[in-house]
Amino acid sequence: MGSSVVMSSKQKVYQGVLQKIRQYIDHQHLMPGDKLPSERELADTLQAGRSSVREALRAMELLGLIETRRGEGTFLSTYRPYETVELLSSFILKEARTRKDLFLAKKILEKEAAKLAFSRIDGQDLDKLEHLLHDSLMGPTDRHVAFFKYLFAKSENLLLARVWQLMEEFSHTINKLYYNKVFYIELVQLYSTKNYQLIEPLFDSFAIVDDQME
Amino acid sequence: MGSSVVMSSKQKVYQGVLQKIRQYIDHQHLMPGDKLPSERELADTLQAGRSSVREALRAMELLGLIETRRGEGTFLSTYRPYETVELLSSFILKEARTRKDLFLAKKILEKEAAKLAFSRIDGQDLDKLEHLLHDSLMGPTDRHVAFFKYLFAKSENLLLARVWQLMEEFSHTINKLYYNKVFYIELVQLYSTKNYQLIEPLFDSFAIVDDQME
DNA sequence: GGTTAAGGGTGGTCTGACCACTTTACGGCG
DNA sequence: CGCCGTAAAGTGGTCAGACCACCCTTAACC
Numbered sequence: 001m002g003s004s005v006v007m008s009s010k011q012k013v014y015q016g017v018l019q020k021i022r023q024y025i026d027h028q029h030l031m032p033g034d035k036l037p038s039e040r041e042l043a044d045t046l047q048a049g050r051s052s053v054r055e056a057l058r059a060m061e062l063l064g065l066i067e068t069r070r071g072e073g074t075f076l077s078t079y080r081p082y083e084t085v086e087l088l089s090s091f092i093l094k095e096a097r098t099r100k101d102l103f104l105a106k107k108i109l110e111k112e113a114a115k116l117a118f119s120r121i122d123g124q125d126l127d128k129l130e131h132l133l134h135d136s137l138m139g140p141t142d143r144h145v146a147f148f149k150y151l152f153a154k155s156e157n158l159l160l161a162r163v164w165q166l167m168e169e170f171s172h173t174i175n176k177l178y179y180n181k182v183f184y185i186e187l188v189q190l191y192s193t194k195n196y197q198l199i200e201p202l203f204d205s206f207a208i209v210d211d212q213m214e
Numbered sequence: 215m216g217s218s219v220v221m222s223s224k225q226k227v228y229q230g231v232l233q234k235i236r237q238y239i240d241h242q243h244l245m246p247g248d249k250l251p252s253e254r255e256l257a258d259t260l261q262a263g264r265s266s267v268r269e270a271l272r273a274m275e276l277l278g279l280i281e282t283r284r285g286e287g288t289f290l291s292t293y294r295p296y297e298t299v300e301l302l303s304s305f306i307l308k309e310a311r312t313r314k315d316l317f318l319a320k321k322i323l324e325k326e327a328a329k330l331a332f333s334r335i336d337g338q339d340l341d342k343l344e345h346l347l348h349d350s351l352m353g354p355t356d357r358h359v360a361f362f363k364y365l366f367a368k369s370e371n372l373l374l375a376r377v378w379q380l381m382e383e384f385s386h387t388i389n390k391l392y393y394n395k396v397f398y399i400e401l402v403q404l405y406s407t408k409n410y411q412l413i414e415p416l417f418d419s420f421a422i423v424d425d426q427m428e
Numbered sequence: 429g430g431t432t433a434a435g436g437g438t439g440g441t442c443t444g445a446c447c448a449c450t451t452t453a454c455g456g457c458g
Numbered sequence: 459c460g461c462c463g464t465a466a467a468g469t470g471g472t473c474a475g476a477c478c479a480c481c482c483t484t485a486a487c488c
Contacts, residue, residue, distance in 0.1 A: 227440075
């Protein structure tokens with residue numbers, strides 16, 4: 001950084017600013033928490049208007065790349081791609097807003113998490129899962145969410161977990177979904193008897209209970 | 215739309231503007247290509263400054279949600295996340311673990327699409343898939359993308375397809391990935407011999423070829 | 429040394445000016 | 459009446475400037 005924003009005939013100033021900021025972050029080896037130059041300084045250095053700098057920063061902020069704090073400055077944030085997926089998914093899910101697509105996609109993720117978690121479920125986990133199933137203070141949807149949150153944590157694939165969570169949260173705007181209670185009991189049994197090959201057939205044999213039909 | 219931006223104590227004006235625009239898109243059932251109100255009109259209607267409106271629009275533009283054209287206006291775009299993906303990739307690369315998550319998640323989706331497509335693959339589809347495999351003008355990555363694009367279309371689960379597409383585009387910024395060529399041939403064979411039960415083991419037995427290691 | 433107030437710096441928001449480009453409207457001519 | 463050219467109106471794009479809310483640092487006072 002030190003040169004003005006390069007103005008290609010098609011590129012808007014905020015896009016040039018964005019590129020320069022990214023280069024600055026790279027060259028300075030900035031880590032999350034590190035401070036960027038002030039808006040005014042950026043505007044001076046890049047010979048752009050402060051508004052144009054702000055437009056670039058707002059775009060980055062929405063993507064979760066930076067955090068701006070009034071009176072303090074602009075800081076590189078711990079990058080959380082999942083927040084971006086959240087915003088994007090709100091559009092994606094809207095387009096694909098058929099119940100069938102959503103529920104099947106979610107079921108697939110749950111099934112795969114169940115299988116990924118398989119080798120990591122020990123006796124203690126079984127206890128916790130069974131405790132969940134027998135907690136009579138929990139409604140079926142909450143139990144479902146807690147159950148699979150547990151399994152997704154065990155799967156140790158954060159991206160899958162987050163995508164599932166977004167689908168789960170989004171599906172709540174449609175209605176509440178869960179499997180028949182026998183399903184959960186049988187899945188825990190499969191973990192108990194170490195019967196990996198029966199996980200997929202189990203998912204295939206249980207239909208989702210659709211709260212809206214009741 | 216018609217009320218001013220609600221100012222919560224923590225929310226910035228541009229975030230409120232963003233919400234209102236999203237609501238407007240919903241209420242008007244806007245489709246890609248449809249025109250949004252002008253910046254000045256939005257500023258009047260939402261009782262915000264034009265700069266604040268622009269900040270919100272820049273953020274949406276960077277996400278590929280809208281397209282602004284000087285002299286014409288602001289249009290809802292057919293969702294194309296290319297610019298976003300490029301911007302995010304420089305940050306997503308920093309986490310090797312995220313990378314591992316991404317590849318595994320993508321493989322899972324590809325596997326499930328292959329299975330969902332199973333019952334819809336006919337002789338004509340087989341011809342097309344085989345044609346893909348024998349197109350020597352295609353590099354391995356392009357072939358992989360075309361191959362699975364085809365399968366996801368056959369799966370008829372638009373949500374899964376979109377999530378996979380997003381992951382696929384993310385992963386391209388990291389490196390180029392595909393399976394060993396024998397994989398595709400064997401999968402087409404499974405379709406030909408109608409051997410559904412072997413799809414999952416096939417995916418389990420093939421490692422992803424990582425271009426970066428070559 | 430501790431506390432408080434002031435000063436300087438930060439981001440946040442808005443207004444206004446002006447430019448480049450597109451679309452619309454109007455007038456003149458055939 | 460239709461077409462063409464020009465001007466006006468409308469669009470986004472950029473910048474400067476003003477002022478506010480907040481934060482941090484420094485200086486002054488007890």
